[in-house]
Amino acid sequence: MRAxxxxxxxxxxxxxxxxxxxxxxxxxxxxxxxxxxxxxxxxAPAELERLGAVIGKITVVPENIFxxxxxxxxxxxxxxxxxxxxxTRPQVIRAQLLFxxxxxxxxxxxxxxxxxxxxxxxxxDARIRAIAFDGHTVDLEVRTFDIWTLNPGINFGRAGGTNxxxxxxxxxxxxxxxxxxxxxxxxxxxxxxWTFAYYDPHFLHAFNRFAVTYSDATDGSTKYVRLERPFYxxxxxxxxxxxxxxxxxxxxxxxLGHRVGEFSQHDQLYQIWRGWSPGLRNGWVRRWxxxxxxxxxxxxxxxxQPLAGPLPVDRKFVYxxxxxxxxxxxxxxxxxxxxxxxxxxxxxxxDGWVRxxxxxxxxxxxxxxxxxxxxxxxxxxxxxxQSLFGSAWASGRYEHGEIRNGILGGEARxxxxxxxxxxxxxxxxxxxxxQLDHDQQLSLGGxxxxxGYPLRYQAGTARAxxxxxxxxxxxxxxxxxxxVGGAAFFDMGRTWGTDVTGETSLGLLKDVGIGLRLxxxxxxxxxxxxxxLAFPLDGDSSIDKVQLLIETKGSF
Numbered sequence: 411m412r413a414x415x416x417x418x419x420x421x422x423x424x425x426x427x428x429x430x431x432x433x434x435x436x437x438x439x440x441x442x443x444x445x446x447x448x449x450x451x452x453x454a455p456a457e458l459e460r461l462g463a464v465i466g467k468i469t470v471v472p473e474n475i476f477x478x479x480x481x482x483x484x485x486x487x488x489x490x491x492x493x494x495x496x497x498t499r500p501q502v503i504r505a506q507l508l509f510x511x512x513x514x515x516x517x518x519x520x521x522x523x524x525x526x527x528x529x530x531x532x533x534x535d536a537r538i539r540a541i542a543f544d545g546h547t548v549d550l551e552v553r554t555f556d557i558w559t560l561n562p563g564i565n566f567g568r569a570g571g572t573n574x575x576x577x578x579x580x581x582x583x584x585x586x587x588x589x590x591x592x593x594x595x596x597x598x599x600x601x602x603x604w605t606f607a608y609y610d611p612h613f614l615h616a617f618n619r620f621a622v623t624y625s626d627a628t629d630g631s632t633k634y635v636r637l638e639r640p641f642y643x644x645x646x647x648x649x650x651x652x653x654x655x656x657x658x659x660x661x662x663x664x665x666l667g668h669r670v671g672e673f674s675q676h677d678q679l680y681q682i683w684r685g686w687s688p689g690l691r692n693g694w695v696r697r698w699x700x701x702x703x704x705x706x707x708x709x710x711x712x713x714x715q716p717l718a719g720p721l722p723v724d725r726k727f728v729y730x731x732x733x734x735x736x737x738x739x740x741x742x743x744x745x746x747x748x749x750x751x752x753x754x755x756x757x758x759x760x761d762g763w764v765r766x767x768x769x770x771x772x773x774x775x776x777x778x779x780x781x782x783x784x785x786x787x788x789x790x791x792x793x794x795x796q797s798l799f800g801s802a803w804a805s806g807r808y809e810h811g812e813i814r815n816g817i818l819g820g821e822a823r824x825x826x827x828x829x830x831x832x833x834x835x836x837x838x839x840x841x842x843x844x845q846l847d848h849d850q851q852l853s854l855g856g857x858x859x860x861x862g863y864p865l866r867y868q869a870g871t872a873r874a875x876x877x878x879x880x881x882x883x884x885x886x887x888x889x890x891x892x893x894v895g896g897a898a899f900f901d902m903g904r905t906w907g908t909d910v911t912g913e914t915s916l917g918l919l920k921d922v923g924i925g926l927r928l929x930x931x932x933x934x935x936x937x938x939x940x941x942x943l944a945f946p947l948d949g950d951s952s953i954d955k956v957q958l959l960i961e962t963k964g965s966f
Contacts, residue, residue, distance in 0.1 A: 451542075451543065452540045452541065452542065452543045452548070453540075453543060455515075455517035455520070455540070456517070458515045458517070458540065458543065458548055459514075459515060459516065459517060461545075462514060463514070463515040463543065463546065463547070463548040464512065464513070464514060464515065464546060464547050464548070465509055465510070465511050465512065465513050465514070465515055465547070465548060465549075465550060466511060466542075466547035466548060466549045466550075467511065467549045467550075468504070468507065468510075468511055468549070468550050468551075468552065469541075469549070469550070469551045469552065470500040470503045470504050470552045470554075471500075471551060471552065471553045471554070472497045472498045472499070472500055472503060472553075472554050472556060473497075473553060473554060473555045473556060474492040474495060474497055474556055475491060475492060475495055475556050475557060475558055475932055476488040476489070476491060476492050476890070476932075478492075482890050483890055491558075494560075495556065495558065495559075495560070496583070496585055496586040497556055497586055498532060498533070498554060498556055498583060498586050498588065499585075499586040499587060502586065502587055502588050502612060502616075503527065503552060503554055504552075505612065505615075505616035506523070506526060506527060506612075506616045506617070507523055507552065508522055508523045508526070508643055509523065515540075515548050518739075520538050520550075521741070522643060522644060522741075523536075523538060523552075524536050524537065524538055525741060525755045526642065526643065527552075527554060528753065528755060530588060530611065531559075531582050531583075531590070531934045532556065532557065532559050532582050532583035532588055532934055533554050533555060533556065533557065534555040534556070534557045534752070534931060534932070535554070535555045535752070535753050536552070536553070536554045536555070537552075537553050537554075538550055538551070538552050538553075539551055539553075556583070557931075557932050557933055557934050558932050558933045558934065559581055559582040559583040559934045560580075560581050561578070561579075561580040561581070561582075561933075561934075561935050562578070562579040562580070576594060576595065576596045576597070577594070577595045578592060578593065578594030578595065578596075579592070579593050579594075580592040580593075580594065580935070582934045582935075583934075587612070588610075588611055588612050589608070589609065589610045589611075589612075590607070590608065590609040590610075591607070591608055592605065592606070592607040592608075593605070593606055594607075601627045601628050601629045601630075601659070601660070602627065602628045603625050603626070603627040603628070604625060604626045604627070605623065605624070605625040606623070606624050606625070607621070607622070607623040607624075608621070608622050608623075609621045609622075613637070615639070617639060617640065617642040618637070618638070618639050619636070619637070619638045619639075619640065619651075620636070620637050620638075621634070621635070621636045621637075622634065622635050622636075627659065629658075629659050629660035629674075630657065630658030630659040630660065630674070630676075631657065631658055632655070632656070632657040632658075632659075633654075633655070633656045633657070634653075634654070634655045634656075634657070635653070635654045635655075636651070636652070636653045636654075637651060637652055637653075638650070638651030638652075638653075639651065641685065641687065641695075641697055644689070644690040644695050644737070644739055645689040645690045645695075646687065646689070647686065647687055647688070647689055648684070648685060648686050648687070649683075649684070649685035649686075649697075649699070650683065650684045650685065651682070651683055652680075652681065652682040652683075653679065653680070653681045654679075654680050655677065655678070655679040655680075656677070656678050656679075657676070657677045658674065658675070658676045658677075659674075659675060660672050660673070660674055660675070660712060661673055661674075661675045661849055663717075663718045663719055663851060663910065663911050664851065664853065664865075664866035664869065664911075665718070665869070665909075665911050665913045666864070666867060666868075666913075666950065666952075667855060667856075667863070667864025667865060667866055667867045667953070668864075670716065670718040670911060671715070671716045671717045671718025671719060671911065672712050672715050672716075672717075672718075673709050673710065673711055673712060673717055673721060673722065673849075674709065674710045674711070674712055675707065675708070675709055675722075675849060676706075676707070676708045676709075676710075677705075677706075677707050678704070678705070678706045678707075679703070679704070679705050680703070680704040680705075681701060681702070681703045681704070681705075682701060682702055683699050683700065683701030683702075684699070684700055684701070685697055685698060685699035685700075685733075686698055686699075690739060693738060693739045693740070694736065694737070694738055694739070695735075695736070695737045695738075695739065696734070696735070696736055697734070697735040697736075697737075698732070698733070698734055699732070699733040699734075699735075699765075700730070700731075700732055700733075701730070701731050701732075701733070702729070702730045702731070703727070703728070703729055703730075703731060703767065704727075704728050704774075705725075705726070705727050705728075706724075706725065706726040706727075707722075707724065707725045707726075707849070708724045709721055709722040709723075709724060709849065718911045719848060719910040719911045719912070720848050720910070721848070722847060722848035722849040723847075723848070724776070725776065725847070726774070726775055726776045727769040727775045727776075727779060727781065728769060728773045728774040728775050729767040729768055729769035729770070729773065729775065729779075729781060730767060730768070731765055731766060731767030731768075731781070732765070732766055732767075733763060733764065733765035733766075734763065734764055735761075735762070735763035736760065736761070736762055736763070737759075737760070737761045737762075738757075738759035738760045738761065739759070740757060740758050740759025740760075740789075741755050741756065741757055741758070741759075742755075742756050742758050743755060743756075744756050746827075746833060746883055747825065748964075748965035748966050749929055749937060749938065749965065749966065750883060750893040750894075750895050750927060750929030750938065750966065751883070751893045751929065751931070752893075752929060752931065752937075756789070757787075757789060758789040758790065758791060758797070759788065759789060760786070760787070760788045761786070761787050761788075762784070762785060762786030762787065763784065763785055763786075764782070764783075764784040765782070765783045765784065766780070766781070766782055767780070767781040767782075768780055768781070769781060777809050777810070778809060779807045779808065779809035779814075780807065780808040780809075781806075781807050782804065782805060782806060782807075782808070783803075783804070783805040784803065784804050784805070785801070785802070785803045786801065786802050786803075787799065787800065787801035787802075788800055788801075795826060795827040795828075796824070796825065796826045796827075797824075797825045798822065798823070798824050798825075799822070799823045799824075799825075800820070800821065800822045800823075801820065801821050802818075802819065802820040802821075803817070803818075803819050803820075804816075804817065804818045804819075805817050806844065812845070813844045813845060814844075814845050814847070815843075815844075815845065815846055815847045815850065816843060816844030816845065816846075817841065817842075817843050817844075817846075818841070818842050818843075819839065819840065819841035819842075820839065820840060821837065821838070821839035821840075822837070822838050822839075823835070823836070823837050824836040824837075828880075831882060831883050831884070832880065832881060832882050832883065833880075833881045833883075834878075834879070834880055834881070835877075835878075835879045835880075835881055835966075836876075836877065836878050836879070837875075837876070837877040837879075838874075838875070838876045838877075839859075839874070839875050840872070840873065840874040840875070841872060841873050841874075842871070842872040843871050843872065846871065846910070848910050850910075851866070851869050851909060851910060851911075852869060852870060852871060852872070852873055852905070852909075853865075853866040853867075853868065853869045853873075853905075854866075854867065854868045854869070854873045854875065854903050854904070854905050854919075855867035855868065856944075856957060856959065858875075859875045859877060859901060859903065860875065860901050860903050860919060860921065861899070861901055861921055861923055861942055861944035861957060861959055862901065862919075862920075862921025862922070862923065862944040862945055862946035862947070862949075862957050863919060863921065863946055863949055863953060863957070864953060864957075867919075867949070867953075868903075868904070868905040868913075868915060868916055868919065869905060869909035869910075869911070869913055870905030870906050870907040870908065870909050870913070870914070870915050871905075871906060871907030871908065871909070872905065872906040872907055873903065873904070873905045873906070874903055874904060875901065875902070875903035876901070876902045876903065877899065877900070877901050878899065878900045879897050879898070879899040879900075880897065880898045880899075881895060881896075881897050881927075881966055882895055882896045882897065883895045884896075890931075890932070891930070891931065891932045891933070892928040892929060892930060892931065892939070893928070893929035893931055894926070894927070894928060894929075895926075895927035895928075895929065895966065896924070896925065896926055896927060897924065897925045897927060897966070898922075898923075898924050898925075899922070899923050899924070899925065899942075899944075900920070900921070900922050901920065901921050901922075901923075901944075902918065902919070902920045902921075903918075903919060904916075904917055904918045904919060916948075916949065916950075917948075918948065919946070919947075919948045919949055920946075920947040920948055921944050921945055921946045921947055921957075922944070922945050922947065923942055923943050923944035923945055923957075924942070924943055925940055925941060925942035925943070925959075926940075926941040926942075927939070927940060927941075927966055928941075929966075935962070937962070937963070937964050937965070938962070938963055938964070938965060938966055939960075939961075939962050940959065940960070940961045940962070940963055941959070941960055942957075942958070942959040942960075942961075943956060943957070943958060944956075944957040944959060945957075
């Protein structure tokens with residue numbers, strides 16, 4: 411099922427907007443300081459471990475969105491916004507702690523608990539510190555920072571020459587319990603959709619996940635349910651879950667950014683799994699997962715519409731599978747890696763998994779096939795200011811003596827902090843395919859990195875993309891809501907081979923541009939807002955000479 415890459419620029423609720431506008435010019439003071447370092451009487455974490463300190467009292471302090479004790483956040487509208495917001499309940503935070511009173515102090519578990527808490531969409535940051543030590547017992551304080559989670563309003567986004575419009579009501583921390591509820595109407599290049607979604611990341615247990623989605627669209631519908639107990643910590647010994655998905659939609663085919671064909675697609679996916687692990691051993695985690703999958707995809711022409719290529723062949727695979735994951739405990743806290751002045755937990759080490767399954771006609775599959783999917787990533791610090799991260803992935807089926815829907819890709823990302831306020835970033839990626847299923851298109855355009863061109867501008871059987879970007883960070887903090895940055899960028903990419911529509915490559919395409927970055931520090935709806943002006947240097951004469959992109963992304 412295709413998913414739009416045109417992201418949203420969220421509108422905030424009325425009270426929050428009033429708080430922003432009334433006090434937005436109050437200055438560019440820095441973020442509220444993190445809790446101060448432990449008092450001199452409290453030993454450092456390593457010393458607490460050496461002394462065999464036992465955890466005593468644990469105090470949980472959920473902070474509100476704004477801190478009235480800080481200059482610029484003391485206005486009555488900020489205080490009103492705080493009152494309208496329901497803070498995360500202390501018991502929700504306490505239930506996610508990986509340690510308890512009476513345990514030996516373990517700084518690794520303290521750091522991992524901070525990382526886990528920061529993954530919650532309703533929290534901006536989390537800090538745990540020792541506040542008292544009597545020579546045997548250490549008292550801890552867990553301090554979390556809420557963000558705005560109520561989002562009734564209107565969204566607008568633009569990328570690749572196309573617009574998206576959305577009207578919705580969304581709450582990502584319902585009653586302070588961490589639950590998400592969304593009712594939305596969405597109109598984009600693909601379809602108009604009504605959606606209801608509910609997500610509970612703490613379903614009956616702090617680490618159980620439950621999600622349900624129902625959508626009714628102009629080209630079909632989606633019914634989705636997922637219940638999962640994941641490997642929520644490095645030392646977690648088991649996981650289990652199930653997912654049920656039934657969706658019908660119209661899949662489009664593109665040439666030069668224009669829709670040229672379409673067909674109806676019905677997806678059914680039912681999956682169940684159980685995982686086990688010996689836990690964290692010598693800095694590494696090994697996990698095994700056994701599962702079973704029923705997956706069926708059927709296709710039909712859309713009456714009165716061209717196909718622009720062959721109709722995809724129906725597929726049905728019923729198969730057991732076995733997966734293995736290997737992960738290194740090598741996390742670091744960083745700032746200005748992919749966000750703007752926000753704590754980021756970066757894995758500077760290895761993580762990878764592989765999954766292998768076998769589908770047989772005797773189990774209900776349309777054909778015998780071996781199914782493989784895999785992913786691996788690694789990272790290394792080259793110098794104190796330079797780091798390199800790489801990833802690779804592969805998937806496909808082996809049936810009738812040949813590879814079908816084979817995809818092999820890789821990416822390398824390079825970061826160089828050229829100063830305390832600037833960073834050079836380079837990204838190079840590539841993908842090759844083998845006998846793609848006819849419902850798949852490997853595209854390249856404004857929606858996936860080639861910012862000076864319409865979305866899905868090129869397509870083929872292989873692609874490559876290079877991005878060079880000079881990033882800038884400022885101390886400007888307008889409305890005490892957004893951290894402001896900027897970028898100058900250059901993109902270069904191309905495709906190879908003949909696409910399913912018969913389209914061939916236009917050769918190497920390049921663009922240059924400049925952009926504004928707004929790092930969202932007080933909202934759960936998008937991490938970094940991108941406002942870019944991109945100028946294509948190649949391509950046909952029909953495309954605009956200036957591309958305006960407004961997107962919300964997970965990184966700078």
